[in-house]
Amino acid sequence: MNGAQRPLRIGLAGLGTVGCGVIRLLDANRALIEARAGRQLQITAVSARDRTRDRGVDLSAFAFESDMTALAERDDVDVVIEAAGGSDGPALELAGATLGAGKGLVTANKAMVAHHGLELAERAAQSGAALRFEAAVAGGIPVIKGLREGAAANSIDRIYGILNGTCNYILTRMESTGADFADALAEAQELGFAEADPSFDIEGVDAAHKLAILAAIGFGAKVDFNGVAISGITQVSAADISQAKALGFVIRLVGVADCDDPQNGTGRSALLQRVRPCLVPLDHPLANVSGPTNAVVAEGNFVGRLLFQGAGAGAGPTASAIVADLIDLARGDAGPPFSLPVAELEAMDRADPGGRTGRDYIRFTVTDRPGVLAEITAAMRDAGVSIESLIQRGRAKESGGEVLLAMVTHEGPERCVAEALALLEGSPSLTSAPLVLPILRD
Numbered sequence: 001m002n003g004a005q006r007p008l009r010i011g012l013a014g015l016g017t018v019g020c021g022v023i024r025l026l027d028a029n030r031a032l033i034e035a036r037a038g039r040q041l042q043i044t045a046v047s048a049r050d051r052t053r054d055r056g057v058d059l060s061a062f063a064f065e066s067d068m069t070a071l072a073e074r075d076d077v078d079v080v081i082e083a084a085g086g087s088d089g090p091a092l093e094l095a096g097a098t099l100g101a102g103k104g105l106v107t108a109n110k111a112m113v114a115h116h117g118l119e120l121a122e123r124a125a126q127s128g129a130a131l132r133f134e135a136a137v138a139g140g141i142p143v144i145k146g147l148r149e150g151a152a153a154n155s156i157d158r159i160y161g162i163l164n165g166t167c168n169y170i171l172t173r174m175e176s177t178g179a180d181f182a183d184a185l186a187e188a189q190e191l192g193f194a195e196a197d198p199s200f201d202i203e204g205v206d207a208a209h210k211l212a213i214l215a216a217i218g219f220g221a222k223v224d225f226n227g228v229a230i231s232g233i234t235q236v237s238a239a240d241i242s243q244a245k246a247l248g249f250v251i252r253l254v255g256v257a258d259c260d261d262p263q264n265g266t267g268r269s270a271l272l273q274r275v276r277p278c279l280v281p282l283d284h285p286l287a288n289v290s291g292p293t294n295a296v297v298a299e300g301n302f303v304g305r306l307l308f309q310g311a312g313a314g315a316g317p318t319a320s321a322i323v324a325d326l327i328d329l330a331r332g333d334a335g336p337p338f339s340l341p342v343a344e345l346e347a348m349d350r351a352d353p354g355g356r357t358g359r360d361y362i363r364f365t366v367t368d369r370p371g372v373l374a375e376i377t378a379a380m381r382d383a384g385v386s387i388e389s390l391i392q393r394g395r396a397k398e399s400g401g402e403v404l405l406a407m408v409t410h411e412g413p414e415r416c417v418a419e420a421l422a423l424l425e426g427s428p429s430l431t432s433a434p435l436v437l438p439i440l441r442d
């Protein structure tokens with residue numbers, strides 16, 4: 001180790017799952033981390049809401065700040081780790097103060113980076129400070145490093161993946177054990193995967209935060225979280241999971257970002273970002289991704305298809321990504337946080353999804369009486385939707401009772417399915433709104 005380098009002194013904000021994971025990892029792997037960083041890494045001060053709670057880690061050597069922004073101003077802090085959470089408020093204040101003071105910031109906070117990544121990157125560029133957020137996207141998987149550095153020579157065509165461990169845990173528990181939604185969510189919360197507000201997980205918002213960051217890195221774009229079309233997993237029922245299985249698919253929450261060819265008259269390409277539960281063919285690599293595991297696929301024009309897979313959440317994996325960022329900072333790697341200097345990130349137009357083609361799974365709940373199937377297939381015919389397969393399971397117990405009808409369409413324009421459903425809107429044959437889930441394109 002280079003003895004001339006003084007220690008990198010760290011202020012740690014947040015002593016929850018992630019913050020305590022960082023303390024444990026630094027303790028356990030100190031010798032190898034410091035050898036790789038070329039200097040000592042020392043936590044000097046910490047901040048949390050509750051000073052006295054027993055977290056099973058020794059905090060006695062660290063100063064304590066009840067206002068986490070104060071960490072940025074301390075003379076004995078060179079870099080700050082933000083592991084507190086929240087897109088705005090104290091976390092954003094701390095981030096701004098840290099970068100404003102010319103100190104490096106490492107954060108696990110995808111909500112903050114998705115909403116304010118650009119302004120934070122501008123701040124970092126002004127002060128010459130480093131900003132890193134590997135832990136914010138797919139936890140322990142080095143996907144930001146992989147894209148920003150490893151795939152830097154490629155033009156990226158498409159990025160997609162399973163970006164939320166809680167949803168993947170819930171869907172795969174429902175699939176393999178028949179657990180119901182609420183029990184599987186409670187387990188994910190106990191295991192420390194879920195966000196402080198779990199609706200961010202199950203409504204797809206957390207995956208959208210990560211997708212917007214990935215798209216910015218992959219496509220050299222300004223982060224556009226508001227441009228992500230989001231639907232979560234709360235509408236997916238056990239019946240959908242079993243119908244999908246009968247049709248040869250599993251259901252996964254997938255975020256997909258790609259670019260239209262630049263033929264929109266502006267000379268600029270347009271970005272499409274969507275997070276939706278998708279039917280994934282059983283032979284697709286994402287079909288085998290289960291539990292809290294995340295996986296990201298990136299398609300580069302020279303490297304081809306890259307698959308990054310690993311633990312997307314939890315104390316150890318998230319700490320692993322944070323400490324990798326710290327090691328970069330300790331070595332003096334001050335490259336831009338996204339793949340381009342912030343001034344060169346492009347404000348991309350949003351692509352119109354109606355022009356896309358695809359295959360869909362459509363689930364109807366219908367009244368079990370003659371003529372209902374004919375009515376639905378007539379709407380499909382009139383809107384130009386071609387049906388590939390169709391399953392109706394069971395028989396309603398009483399006459400006129402409810403049954404489930406599931407179909408898979410042939411490849412066709414997305415707008416045709418929307419037109420068919422519009423034709424059926426208000427029909428007394430449908431007992432609830434149909435659910436449309438896309439089939440993931442290979």
Ligand SMILES: NC(=O)c1ccc[n+]([C@@H]2O[C@H](COP(=O)([O-])OP(=O)(O)OC[C@H]3O[C@@H](n4cnc5c(N)ncnc54)[C@H](O)[C@@H]3O)[C@@H](O)[C@H]2O)c1
Nearest residue numbers: 014015016017018048049083084085090108109313314318
């Ligand atoms: N848990 C994971 O698996 C995981 C994975 C990747 C990223 N993240 C992100 O890491 C961050 C932390 O997640 P977590 O799961 O450790 O959360 P947590 O709820 O377990 O811990 C949050 C910690 O921050 C502290 N805190 C919050 N607001 C504070 C404030 N205003 N002042 C001082 N302290 C404050 C709390 O006291 C607590 O110690 C979030 O941004 C989350 O999205 C979590």
Ligand SMILES: N[C@@H](CCO)C(=O)O
Nearest residue numbers: 164165166193195313
């Ligand atoms: N709540 C997130 C944590 C990791 O970002 C998840 O379930 O994936």
Ligand code: NA
Nearest residue numbers: 134137139141
């Ligand atoms: Na990561």
